[in-house]
Amino acid sequence: MKQYDMIVVGAGVIGSAAARELSRYQGSLAVLEKNSDVCEGTSKANSAIIHAGFDAEPGTWKAKMNVQGNQMLDQLSEELDIPFRRCGALVVCLNEEDMPKLEELYQRGLKNGVEGLSLLSREEAVKREPNLTDQVCGALLAETSGIVCPFEMTLGLAESAAINGAKFYFETPVTSLEKIEEGWLIHTPKEDFTAKTVVNAAGVHSDELHNMVSEKKLKLAVRKGEYCLLDKAAGSHVRHTVFQLPGKYGKGVLVSPTVHGNLLLGPTAVDLEDRENVQTTAGGLAEVLEKSALGVKNIPTRQVITSFTGLRAHELGDDFVLEEAAEGFFDAAGIESPGLSSAPAIGKYLAEKIAEKLGLEKKTDFNPIRKGTPRLREMSREKRKEMISRNPSYGNIICRCEEISEGEILDAIHGVLGAKTLDGVKRRTRAGMGRCQSGFCSPRVMDLLSKELSLDLREIRKNQKGSEIVLERTRGGEKA
Numbered sequence: 001m002k003q004y005d006m007i008v009v010g011a012g013v014i015g016s017a018a019a020r021e022l023s024r025y026q027g028s029l030a031v032l033e034k035n036s037d038v039c040e041g042t043s044k045a046n047s048a049i050i051h052a053g054f055d056a057e058p059g060t061w062k063a064k065m066n067v068q069g070n071q072m073l074d075q076l077s078e079e080l081d082i083p084f085r086r087c088g089a090l091v092v093c094l095n096e097e098d099m100p101k102l103e104e105l106y107q108r109g110l111k112n113g114v115e116g117l118s119l120l121s122r123e124e125a126v127k128r129e130p131n132l133t134d135q136v137c138g139a140l141l142a143e144t145s146g147i148v149c150p151f152e153m154t155l156g157l158a159e160s161a162a163i164n165g166a167k168f169y170f171e172t173p174v175t176s177l178e179k180i181e182e183g184w185l186i187h188t189p190k191e192d193f194t195a196k197t198v199v200n201a202a203g204v205h206s207d208e209l210h211n212m213v214s215e216k217k218l219k220l221a222v223r224k225g226e227y228c229l230l231d232k233a234a235g236s237h238v239r240h241t242v243f244q245l246p247g248k249y250g251k252g253v254l255v256s257p258t259v260h261g262n263l264l265l266g267p268t269a270v271d272l273e274d275r276e277n278v279q280t281t282a283g284g285l286a287e288v289l290e291k292s293a294l295g296v297k298n299i300p301t302r303q304v305i306t307s308f309t310g311l312r313a314h315e316l317g318d319d320f321v322l323e324e325a326a327e328g329f330f331d332a333a334g335i336e337s338p339g340l341s342s343a344p345a346i347g348k349y350l351a352e353k354i355a356e357k358l359g360l361e362k363k364t365d366f367n368p369i370r371k372g373t374p375r376l377r378e379m380s381r382e383k384r385k386e387m388i389s390r391n392p393s394y395g396n397i398i399c400r401c402e403e404i405s406e407g408e409i410l411d412a413i414h415g416v417l418g419a420k421t422l423d424g425v426k427r428r429t430r431a432g433m434g435r436c437q438s439g440f441c442s443p444r445v446m447d448l449l450s451k452e453l454s455l456d457l458r459e460i461r462k463n464q465k466g467s468e469i470v471l472e473r474t475r476g477g478e479k480a
Helices: 013-022 061-080 096-111 122-128 150-163 203-213 282-295 339-358 381-390 406-413 422-429 442-452
Strands: 002-009 029-032 089-093 117-121 138-142 146-148 167-169 176-180 183-187 192-200 220-230 241-244 254-257 263-266 270-272 304-315 321-326 329-333 397-399
Touching (some): 002 183, 002 339, 013 029, 013 150, 013 339, 029 150, 029 192, 061 321, 089 096, 089 122, 096 138, 117 122, 122 138, 146 150, 150 167, 150 422, 192 203, 192 339, 203 220, 203 304, 203 321, 220 282, 241 282, 263 282, 321 339, 329 339, 397 442, 406 422
Parallel strands (some): 002 192, 029 167, 192 329
Antiparallel strands (some): 117 138, 176 183, 220 263, 241 254, 254 263, 321 329
16 A cells, blocks of 8 residues: 555646646655546647636636636746747627627626737738638637647646656556545555545546545536647648637637647537547537638638547536545546646645645755657757767657657657657657658557567557557567
8 A cells, every 4th residue: 555645636637737736845746547648538639728718707716727827828838848829819709799798708808817808890800810701790809818739738747746756656547535544545456545635636537536525416517529630731721719709518619720730620519428438420520610610711621630529527517626525635626628728727726725734845846847858840950960960869750740750759758757658659749640640650659669668569559458559460470
């Protein structure tokens, strides 16, 4: 049995943010994650938007955490070496009768303390975004809205926590919790843990953990959203994130550039019973293409290179659940949009509450700096030459679409929380995220994983157990 002062359940962006902030304090800390890597749940499939904070009802956790989290992103991106850009957002109105709703959204943003808001006429909006449709009659501009890579943000937070002493346990799902005198006894299939405090950051399963410890039951609706991602050739079609006026299920289908130069469309919003259903559907993707065209014209849909589905946990009261649900058990439940934007602030809030409860002092040697893997495609020609002269593996390109070298992949495998799967390499380096969607590079990445981790090729997985790619050898030899 392993004993810790603090345990975080879940290594998505919320759990990783909480772990990083908790690692600022003196005390033992662990993160338990049911999947094989960080960022395998809700955090891996979302709109990648850092929202300004105009949408949430004033006074809610969503409003408070969104605005605070947005303000933290500039410093955080510098410290964690993650890509982040304040591209701004436009909320477009498609009907003159709805213009008062745009004014309401503007006033709500002001109440929430959002800076850089302004209302634009159609002419002003089209000047900023020439590809807006003829139906657009006005827009709300939010200058502080931005875009980020959710994979790199989550990984950066997690690696920072690990650098500062947090221990990560993967493929370690929590099956039950018991209240004990010292805090909590946490059961997993591998081993048991004890902790004085627990953070529940279990995403779409956070209500299940909550209901193990609290008489006040929590029920989450799991909402599915489908997306289309377009090639970098379409990445400049819009310069801002373009939303349509929010409806019953949130902000609707957006059109947005990504920090890596692609164009993103989505999501849909469908409530599900199955909390693991991440399949795309023909109807859902058709809806994405149809609705995205309402606000932005001439979208080059032939440039779609992949589609994906994300799941988000919707709390029926339409707010985040941030509370001490039982003695020493802290909820971060029902974290849907703007959860990615709010994550830094949520992590800070929870860490301060726990530190106060346990009487923890801040470390004097906390290291806020984390360096990501080198990005050769972003370097000058001279810098690339210097890297390759020091290590020739950086001159061997594995992923042609994204220009990812062998050296970058080796860095990802041997990093602080090293990649062990194809998806792990992909999220750390972007190998396999280009136009051919890993059609060329995946066998070479598999070879590197096999060699560096001393694994048989039949043990190399896409992500979780059961996703092995090579099943049998087709001819000759002992090894696959």
